[in-house]
Amino acid sequence: MSSYDLRDFIRHAAEAAASSPVAPEPEPSRRLSPLAEEIVAAPVKPSYSPVVLAGVVRLAECLLVALTGIAVHWLYLTGRQGYSTAYFVAIPTVAALTVVVFQTLGLYHVGVFRSFVAQSVRLFGGWTVVFLVTLAAFFLAKMGDHFSRVWLVTWFVAGLGALLAGRILLSFATRAMTRAGRLDRRTAIVGGGEAAEELILALTAQPDSGIRILGIFDDRNDERSPDVVAGYPKLGNVDDLVDFARRTHLDLVVFTLPISAENRILQMLRKLWILPIDIRLAAHVSKLRLRPRAYSYIGNVPVLDVFDKPIADWDLVLKWLFDKIVGSLLLILLSPVMIATAIAVKLDSRGPVFFRQKRYGFNNELIEVFKFRSMYVDQSDATAAKLVTKGDPRVTRVGRIIRKTSLDELPQLFNVVFKGNLSLVGPRPHALHAKAENRLYDQVVDGYFARHKVKPGITGWAQINGWRGETDTEEKIQRRVEHDLFYIENWSVLSDLYILAATPFALLKSENAY
Structure with missing residues (x-):
């Protein structure tokens, strides 16, 4: 069995498990242990690949x-x-x-x-x-x-x-x-006991491994999972790890559970795969012996790759350059259109030209995106608690036009070029309280937050395939998320170029945009 076969098997098994009904994912306000809160509160310097x-x-x-x-x-x-x-x-x-x-x-x-x-x-x-x-x-x-x-x-x-x-x-x-810690890979260990202790000792014995262990997370609360393992504290369970990774920079999660504990591993992966981190399964104590090529290595410790960050290392550099260069060119080329739109918005109704809205960005962090105002000021809905529908009285005359043509999204080029919290292409950032059939999106789609493994974008694969505009049914948001995940798994610079080129043609089909 090759490394790809095993990784593919684990991944598809996790996806199959995720298709069964489960409770909604934990809210981001989850309270961590005092030590975990202390780690989260500590400033983290940007790391270099x-x-x-x-x-x-x-x-x-x-x-x-x-x-x-x-x-x-x-x-x-x-x-x-x-x-x-x-x-x-x-x-x-x-x-x-x-x-x-x-x-x-x-x-x-x-x-x-x-x-x-x-x-x-x-x-x-x-x-x-x-x-x-x-x-x-x-x-x-x-x-x-x-x-x-x-x-x-x-x-x-x-x-x-x-x-x-x-x-x-x-x-x-x-x-x-x-x-300065700029080359460290901030790492969490999942699982306790002897296996975790052996892994930690093996990693800490290698000064050049580049691993900085932050702590241990384990769902067990018995003698097999002590509070301290090889000098590193237990910070919580796997649900805590999800929130921990949302609130501080984390690069890597290593499972020390044996491969035979398949059900436990899949249950945990089902919660963790939505995170933009590398996930590895330690093989140093496994009795299963695969060919050397089946393993990757952290220092000298063999591991099995389960999930990778979707865009990392040189891919991240290429996407950053693409966003800055192409975004700047678009900002210059479209500036006459933006100026004309701003004048129309100002003349049409009282209020500011721009509208700022909080949305979920990369790794579920809250970002503020810019749009041209398309609603009357006293009827604006900053959290999108109520979807905009056809003939919605809250939308201004100019607002109907710029929403149909997506001209209201053009100020998000400022987010791309200057703030860096949006990409040109990626899953569209949704408003905080956006709903489909009166249910929050993450309650409709299991694993919804996996679309936040990359920066959100002004346009995306879902949008050019007809899934833009109103998401009033569960099927619409399901299909949008499916397209977003397909984009994340198959990203390339060429795909971004194709999506950008196809976006103007997709805007001609505006039956779902109000």
Whole structure:
């Protein structure tokens, strides 16, 4: 059985369990233990992705090697030989080869970044190998006469010096980030007893694991689940963990329960899968032995992947850049339309041009979104306790037009570009008290809050597939959530581009928008 098969099995089993009737999810006002409240109240500095950090170092060293080669050429050869195509093929090739060799030697791991001595020995060996391979290639291709030997030797020495200097700075920066907790993965352990103790001891024995354990959560209250395990306190049960993860930054949850406890695991996953965190099942004490590729590793501890953050590491960077760049362009291009709309709103009825509304954002946090006001001021419904229906007397004349065409949503570009709490594309943020058939959305759709695993968006997959506007029936909100979850699981930059391009055409079908 491969890792994907096992993860897929667990996931589908959890989804099947989630289809049975259950009580509504706990309210966010749940009271945590005093120690958990203390952790929640403590300020958390933004963390950096080790994957992105390693990628930035790769790019920086590739550029450093290339620029060093160009600089040596400019200083020594430009006045003597002029520019030769051979040099400008060789330089980027050597730069790319350097990254490949360093990667093979394990030089792009955060643990290595911290120690300059460990880096320098391997780096010297790797850089020497790069030049030996380069010289061999020149010899076999009979191109030795095309290159200056002085240039090669000088580049070797200058490049080595530049790389070592860069690694000195990197080691200082990495240690500083480590001390500040900027590279930590904030982790919660689910399950107590000996299995949890063995896992914690294994993780804490590895200073480079990047794991910061916050505490333990377990539904049991007997001798198998003591209040303190390996020096870490029990902070509550799994329901408490859901609220804990809503109120403080959490990256990872590790289950220490045996795979044989399938029902317990699925019951807990049913509550936790809605969170934007990685979920792993510890395999260090499991008697089940799979192929090495079936496992991923936290440090040296084998784990089975159950759920991943839907958008993380470089994907998160790409989506952020997409939102900022495309959002800024749209804001500039649509500014005449927005100005005209603002004037129309102001002339049509008394009151402000903009309307601010509290909505649920990423990880259920409350955000404030901007809209053009479409209702009379004295009849505005900030919490959307009552859905807007066809011919609703609360809506102004201009309001009917801008709601039909979704022009009222354009100020949310300010949220995307300046506040950063919305994306261009994502599940639409719903108002706090939005209802379908007199029931709150999370009471209608089991696992509704899973749509908050990513930032909400101005438009989304549900909207271009006809599920925009009024959600007066349970089926409409069910279908909208289904489309939102499909988007989250299948996200890509290309999908965002497609949804943006399809949105104007979807707006032509406005029979459900009032």
